[in-house]
Amino acid sequence: xxxxxxxxxxxxxxxxxxxxxxxxxxxxxxxxxxxxxxxxxxxxxxxxxxxxxxxxxxxxxxxxxxxxxxxxxxxxxxxxxxxxxxxx
Numbered sequence: 001x002x003x004x005x006x007x008x009x010x011x012x013x014x015x016x017x018x019x020x021x022x023x024x025x026x027x028x029x030x031x032x033x034x035x036x037x038x039x040x041x042x043x044x045x046x047x048x049x050x051x052x053x054x055x056x057x058x059x060x061x062x063x064x065x066x067x068x069x070x071x072x073x074x075x076x077x078x079x080x081x082x083x084x085x086x087x088x
Contacts, residue, residue: 002034002082003054007047007075016045019068026064032056034085054079 009016016038027033032052038045051057058077069075 001053002085003051003057004080004082005047005049005051005054005057006078006080007049008078009045009047009075010073011045012043013040013045016047019065022068023064027060030056030060030064033060034087050082050085 011019020038027036033056034050034052036047036049038047040046049057054077061077
């Protein structure tokens with residue numbers, strides 16, 4: 001089932017941009033990836049992504065994002081199951 005994943009990163013835009021530079025190419029090619037948006041709010045960047053499944057997201061995240069985070073960093077993943085996703 002498709003999932004909307006919200007990740008409050010705790011990072012400012014510079015921190016987010018540094019991780020994004022390392023992970024963006026792999027994200028575009030990731031199996032199950034639909035789209036990614038990031039926006040600044042309350043001093044941090046929040047990421048929203050839609051994936052075909054949470055499992056696909058977590059596999060990609062663990063392989064391509066975690067290695068670029070400071071050691072010991074655990075980012076919360078707020079997951080909402082989606083009923084429908086429309087794309088052009």
